[in-house]
Amino acid sequence: MREGKKADVLLGLQWGDEGKGKIVDVFTPHYKMVARFQGGPNAGHTLEFEEKKYILHSIPSGIFHRGCLNVVGSGVVIDPVIFSREIDQLGLPVDELQQSLFICRKAHLILPSHRMLDLVLEWQKGNAKIGSTLKGIGPAYTDKIARTGLRLADAATEGFNEKYQRLKQEHLRLAKSLGFETAELQIEGMGFDAYEQAWFGGLQRIRTLPQVNSEVFVNEALDKGARVLAEGAQGTLLDIDFGSYPYVTSSNTITAGACVGLGLAPSRIGEVFGVFKAYCTRVGSGPFPTELFDEQGERLREEGKEYGSTTGRPRRCGWLDLPSLRYAVMINGVSRLIMTKADVLNQMESIKVCVAYESGGERIEMLPSGADPSGMSPVYREMKGWMSELKDAGIVEDLPVELQDYLELIEDFLGVRIDIISTGPDRNQILFRKGTGVVNRV
Numbered sequence: 001m002r003e004g005k006k007a008d009v010l011l012g013l014q015w016g017d018e019g020k021g022k023i024v025d026v027f028t029p030h031y032k033m034v035a036r037f038q039g040g041p042n043a044g045h046t047l048e049f050e051e052k053k054y055i056l057h058s059i060p061s062g063i064f065h066r067g068c069l070n071v072v073g074s075g076v077v078i079d080p081v082i083f084s085r086e087i088d089q090l091g092l093p094v095d096e097l098q099q100s101l102f103i104c105r106k107a108h109l110i111l112p113s114h115r116m117l118d119l120v121l122e123w124q125k126g127n128a129k130i131g132s133t134l135k136g137i138g139p140a141y142t143d144k145i146a147r148t149g150l151r152l153a154d155a156a157t158e159g160f161n162e163k164y165q166r167l168k169q170e171h172l173r174l175a176k177s178l179g180f181e182t183a184e185l186q187i188e189g190m191g192f193d194a195y196e197q198a199w200f201g202g203l204q205r206i207r208t209l210p211q212v213n214s215e216v217f218v219n220e221a222l223d224k225g226a227r228v229l230a231e232g233a234q235g236t237l238l239d240i241d242f243g244s245y246p247y248v249t250s251s252n253t254i255t256a257g258a259c260v261g262l263g264l265a266p267s268r269i270g271e272v273f274g275v276f277k278a279y280c281t282r283v284g285s286g287p288f289p290t291e292l293f294d295e296q297g298e299r300l301r302e303e304g305k306e307y308g309s310t311t312g313r314p315r316r317c318g319w320l321d322l323p324s325l326r327y328a329v330m331i332n333g334v335s336r337l338i339m340t341k342a343d344v345l346n347q348m349e350s351i352k353v354c355v356a357y358e359s360g361g362e363r364i365e366m367l368p369s370g371a372d373p374s375g376m377s378p379v380y381r382e383m384k385g386w387m388s389e390l391k392d393a394g395i396v397e398d399l400p401v402e403l404q405d406y407l408e409l410i411e412d413f414l415g416v417r418i419d420i421i422s423t424g425p426d427r428n429q430i431l432f433r434k435g436t437g438v439v440n441r442v
């Protein structure tokens with residue numbers, strides 16, 4: 001049996017936007033290392049402290065804590081333009097950055113032509129479009145799996161420019177066959193050539209950061225007894241294999257994704273923190289059984305400021321869906337639950353929770369296989385709202401009794417305890433279950 005610590009995993013149990021960034025930020029003082037294992041700039045992790053708001057896309061959410069090592073793992077895809085812009089926004093001195101941010105050499109690069117293809121392929125899908133963030137995620141992972149992609153390490157090799165040109169020409173050919181010329185397309189408000197120039201500039205910049213093999217770096221840290229937190233992006237129901245395919249992202253967003261995206265053996269996984277919102281949201285297309293199309297949905301959107309942090313798109317909103325949460329808890333092996341945005345429901349007189357789906361007279365209490373509940377209608381349990389403001393800090397047991405009833409219903413259904421409740425965007429707005437806390441059990 002190998003000595004050393006196990007890595008804990010923190011991930012989303014819904015369709016992303018569960019508020020993971022804030023939770024990782026709260027946890028970071030208790031960890032030596034925070035490592036991202038999948039996704040890329042499609043993610044938008046929002047952190048708020050000292051009255052400032054930061055949105056991280058590719059950089060792990062531990063970056064604002066001195067002494068924390070932040071790793072961008074082999075499973076992540078990197079757009080050098082967005083990455084270097086993100087570095088600028090951090091405003092950290094170069095030497096500090098070099099001691100706190102590490103990128104895996106095996107991470108794949110998102111080329112400007114991947115971004116262009118994302119646009120073209122979404123357009124081609126017409127009404128069946130996925131609602132992608134258009135950050136080039138799908139095409140970059142496609143090349144990775146097709147074994148034609150470029151990795152960060154390739155940038156240091158002879159012949160990189162030729163390889164880049166060859167792949168780009170392939171992409172242009174495909175775009176052209178679908179009726180598009182690069183000259184017509186804008187990426188982040190820039191023409192293709194301007195974006196490409198910024199891309200090479202960004203790549204040079206990234207190459208000044210320390211590069212590691214994340215599997216060795218992370219395992220060695222664990223061997224030495226360091227606490228490691230693997231930070232997931234998007235959410236379980238967007239997983240490429242277990243989400244509502246094809247309306248998913250192109251990576252494994254689940255616990256197993258931490259194994260392949262960082263190079264961790266399954267036996268090295270410790271606690272799995274599952275983060276879910278007190279209600280549901282989804283951006284982009286795809287099934288959403290508890291979606292609200294009325295003013296209640298509008299109210300959730302406004303109270304919860306439910307607009308995409310990466311794209312600004314309004315998020316679809318609806319009630320909490322327990323059958324899909326049960327599926328997410330199963331697939332991830334969640335050991336501890338964290339509920340966020342409880343405060344958004346503060347002024348709701350009554351709150352509904354989906355406790356089953358019904359189809360042809362049959363009652364289903366777990367999301368059906370394939371994560372597609374189309375054609376099923378949600379069965380709701382209605383609960384009394386707490387109609388009061390929540391404390392910023394303290395213990396869960398201090399919360400209004402109606403909210404405690406809400407928590408109990410969820411815990412009974414899922415068979416896992418909710419240890420932490422987030423009651424607002426700030427780092428300090430957080431309550432722990434009596435006798436737990438991050439430190440006690442982490």
Ligand code: IMP
Pocket residue numbers: 015016017042043044130131132133134135137138233234238247248249250283284285
């Ligand atoms: P892509 O990963 O950008 O191709 O998008 C695929 C689907 O995942 C779309 O429905 C997006 O809206 C959704 N998605 C991707 N990243 C996130 C995220 O970080 N939060 C929420 N939804 C996301």
